[in-house]
Amino acid sequence: MKLDLSNLRGDITGGVTAGVVALPLALALGVASGLGPMAGLYGAIAVGFFAALFGGTPSQISGPTGPMVVVLAGLFASLSGDASLIFTAVMLAGLFQILFGFLGIGQYIRLVPYPVISGFMTGIGAIIIILQLSPLLGHDSPSGTIGALSYLPTALSNIDYATLGLGIGSLIIALKWPPALGKYIPGPLAALIIGTLVALTMSNIPVLGDIPTGLPSLHMPVFEQSMFWLVLEAAFILALLGAIDSLLTSLVADNMTRTRHDSKKELIGQGIGNTVAGLIGGIAGAGATMRTVVNIRSGGKQRLSGMIHALVLLAVVLGLSPLAANIPHAVLAGILVKVGLDIIDWSYIKRAHQGPRWDFALMVLVLGLTVFVDLITAVGVGVVLAALAYVRQVAHLQIEELKKIPETLNDPEENALLAKAKGKVNIFSFGGPLSFGAAADLGHHVREKVKPGSQVLILDFARVPAMDVSAAMAVENVTADAIAAGRTLFICAASKEVQQVLDGINAHQSGVQVFETRHQALHKALEVIDSKKSDKASAVSGEMAQAS
Structure with a gap:
């Protein structure tokens, strides 16, 4: 050399x-x-x-x-x-x-x-x-x-x-x-x-x-x-x-x-x-x-x-x-x-009271395990707990993004289509990478936000660069709930990577349609609502004819 x-x-x-x-x-x-x-x-x-x-x-x-x-x-x-x-x-x-x-x-x-x-x-x-x-x-x-x-x-x-x-x-x-x-x-x-x-x-x-x-x-x-x-x-x-x-x-x-x-x-x-x-x-x-x-x-x-x-x-x-x-x-x-x-690490100890309490508690825990147990246990436990805390924090942000679904969209044409639906379409827009941390609460929050008279659910993945299997399973549960309740469910704007994860575990159940854009999904949602309205009118006419 x-x-x-x-x-x-x-x-x-x-x-x-x-x-x-x-x-x-x-x-x-x-x-x-x-x-x-x-x-x-x-x-x-x-x-x-x-x-x-x-x-x-x-x-x-x-x-x-x-x-x-x-x-x-x-x-x-x-x-x-x-x-x-x-x-x-x-x-x-x-x-x-x-x-x-x-x-x-x-x-x-x-x-x-x-x-x-x-x-x-x-x-x-x-x-x-x-x-x-x-x-x-x-x-x-x-x-x-x-x-x-x-x-x-x-x-x-x-x-x-x-x-x-x-x-x-x-x-x-x-x-x-x-x-x-x-x-x-x-x-x-x-x-x-x-x-x-x-x-x-x-x-x-x-x-x-x-x-x-x-x-x-x-x-x-x-x-x-x-x-x-x-x-x-x-x-x-x-x-x-x-x-x-x-x-x-x-x-x-x-x-x-x-x-x-x-x-x-x-x-x-x-x-x-x-x-x-x-x-x-x-x-x-x-x-x-x-x-x-x-x-x-x-x-x-x-x-x-x-x-x-x-x-x-x-x-x-x-x-x-x-x-x-x-x-x-x-x-x-x-x-x-x-x-x-x-x-x-005196510099951190002197400033620890000014930072997040969880980080200082983690430091003290690792310190105690290092002194009284062994080094590998201390580092292993510390890394796992830090990772879980980070996943929890990210999951909280992901759920918060789901809660912040706007009543109006940025596109005027999409707003017009949404207004035509008269509250019968719910759009759920997911933000950021979806991981196992958010999976447990995902279905619960979707069910919580679905309006009683809603006929069509649209799951918008435009802002999701990646997702794991746990999140895909949560999407499958949301799909099953929607179908069981007699609602139609659409998936739109999913990237190729997200689509592969959803397809890999069959998160798309029969009857779920996938669209490239939210605009296309809204058009199709209005067609479904009109179709259900026509079916209902036909059913009422048939009942009146039988009654007469």
């Missing part, structure tokens, strides 16, 4: 800066996953390099992210720390993402409603913070959100104040590091260096310990029948979550660079990166918003910047791993709390 070297200086600066920012996060997220700091670095290298090389967002920096680590930590607990199965899940997640890319799934991921995205991202931020509370207090972190919350009273009853002070100090440095200094040393890196140096003067502070150096070894996929479905489910969740995370970051990059990403290529690139990460013993990753913003602001624009970021981390792995052995767990916990705080 040909690299664009037109922004070489900016890409080198952006890549090096992003690599420095990524170092403490990769170490911290690796530890949080349960697989260790080196797994975090290997994941950052693999995903960062290959997602940049093959992806569809040139300025994006990829690597371990909070959402992915939350899933991996849960899987680590479920599999009792079996690393080979976890790396298999990471590889499968990569293959799923490659498949998503070829199938064009990215365009559908963008349809996830904002309150759902806000809810599960805020939930992930909350989970990261909850899981770091015990390490901040000087204890090992229990597995799972419920376990961490349950253990919290025990941890609070036996606080290691030295560890707590070190962790909170690291958090404050990461949060409050002056922007002017941040140009040279990012806040998280400053917290890592200062926290580690302070810890060297203290005793009995838990640290990372020995970290292997050199190139990683290969981890071939392992399949155990008893764990297969658990691994497969985790792989799918990782793939889906990573795809959402990456494409959201791609949108941020688009806004900053005034470009447009290629979602298919982006998912394929992320998939290749995660597949390689699993092979070399790295954790799964995705597009990382903060690191991408740092890269762009530092001058990075092309894919070379993401590759350089990964090479910076590779250099650390090859030569500086012994230094990382002295990093305290509390310092990484403080940095991770900042990561969690950054993930929480």
Whole structure:
């Protein structure tokens, strides 16, 4: 693949800066996953390099992210720390993402409603913070959100104040590091260096310990029948979550660079990166918003910047791993709390009271499900409820359109024909696409609006671009009601697509006539009324003749 070297200086600066920012996060997220700091670095290298090389967002920096680590930590607990199965899940997640890319799934991921995205991202931020509370207090972190919350009273009853002070100090440095200094040393890196140096003067502070150096070894996929479905489910969740995370970051990059990403290529690139990460013993990753913003602001624009970021981390792995052995767990916990705080959607939470209550309620529901159930359930329930709410809203508008049938039409000639009918013709004009949401109430509202003396019903589909089977079945019920009541029913102005749906389920019952225009239907309606009037007059004459 040909690299664009037109922004070489900016890409080198952006890549090096992003690599420095990524170092403490990769170490911290690796530890949080349960697989260790080196797994975090290997994941950052693999995903960062290959997602940049093959992806569809040139300025994006990829690597371990909070959402992915939350899933991996849960899987680590479920599999009792079996690393080979976890790396298999990471590889499968990569293959799923490659498949998503070829199938064009990215365009559908963008349809996830904002309150759902806000809810599960805020939930992930909350989970990261909850899981770091015990390490901040000087204890090992229990597995799972419920376990961490349950253990919290025990941890609070036996606080290691030295560890707590070190962790909170690291958090404050990461949060409050002056922007002017941040140009040279990012806040998280400053917290890592200062926290580690302070810890060297203290005793009995838990640290990372020995970290292997050199190139990683290969981890071939392992399949155990008893764990297969658990691994497969985790792989799918990782793939889906990573795809959402990456494409959201791609949108941020688009806004900053005034470009447009290629979602298919982006998912394929992320998939290749995660597949390689699993092979070399790295954790799964995705597009990382903060690191991408740092890269762009530092001058990075092309894919070379993401590759350089990964090479910076590779250099650390090859030569500086012994230094990382002295990093305290509390310092990484403080940095991770900042990561969690950054993930929480504060901007929406501050303005939620000004928007629709339903959207905020949906966000809170997804947040709760994310924290206390699992991510896939949270997103699934959120999307389904949001879709049902949207369908209900559209259905309401469709029924309102039906209620707003004008007594007079726009065409003077049609008005004259309608006046001649003297209230014996009812026209029902449907507006917009007709879907299953409106189908349940469609027949009820037509029956409600039919005038007692009406002899002919005209269903006007001129403003209906599409309809589904449920709506067509509702039309069939309206037709059956009309025929049972002795009325004549006409259908007019239906498009070819609508006509096909009606014909496909035999919504046209015998005796129902179809017209191309409403004008033609009105002419025929008057003929039917005149014919019924003549038939009635003939019947009356016959009765009088018999009586005489």
